[in-house]
Amino acid sequence: MAGPLAQFEIKPLLEIRLPEVLGGYDISFTNSALWMLLSISAVSFFLLVGIRKRESNAPGRWQGSVESCYEFIANLVNDNIGEEGRRFLPIIFTLFLFILFGNLLGMIPYSFTFTSHIIVTFAMALVVFIGVTLLGIFTHGLHFFSSFVPQGAPSVLVPFMIVIEIISYLSRPVSLSIRLFANMMAGHTMMKVFAGFVISLGAATFGIGAIAPLAMTVVLTGFEILVAFLQAYVFAVLTCLYINDALHLH
């Protein structure tokens, strides 16, 4: 039987190698890339079908779910950033739906969860981090760096506080990416471990021992779907908070 970590293996589906002149990198089309494409297609399908022209004026269920999805993120952006946050709605909506569909598609048995790879989540977190830093610098100029100086702290402590603030600022992309990746990886590993118990305990006790781990697997599947949604939400919320920090310095 495959080990609990075998599900995260990246397999090339289409071997592509750059010529030596360009560095000879391996840019194969992998199962990770395939599921990213599927996720994007699913999001596009979901949105495009929802907003297509209808014969009647009354919105149907599909359009309703697309609208409530949009409103959910629009409210989130409005609550966390305010009115000027509307121009960041597209990137946050895109990130949210991409992560959400990636997580949910990963719940299909035998599929691949691309958000369980740190390089994917780290790339997304780095985009957010660099974007937010540039946004802060372009909005406030050099005044942006005053956000590292805590207000109201005793002057003896200020040098230490600045160091701590800078470290905590730089650790943002790391914590943002590890949170999503570790949640998905740990959750899927745990499900696989319990699914393995179904077989090994069931074989040892003529099927009776399989009942408890099987029930646990069902519970974990429900929990993982909750986590899939929650982590996409947390990623979107934290992106909003970071943008808010850059726009309104203290």
Next chain:
Amino acid sequence: MEAEAAKLIGAGLATIGVLGSGIGIGNVFSSLISSIARNPAARGEVFGLGMLGFALVEAVALFALLIAFLILFA
């Protein structure tokens, strides 16, 4: 001590970090319950915040779990 045994002990020790997150999640939900009990009208607003707090605290546990996995498999 053999390296393999030390690895297993280390991975087991790394999971102790989950302790803190257990306390944290208990705290989040106890405050959530008591605030909803005091003001049931605020449920909609407070529930989202509680879920956010839960997700943030739970992630800390996963950092510890991640170290355990790294020790075991990397």
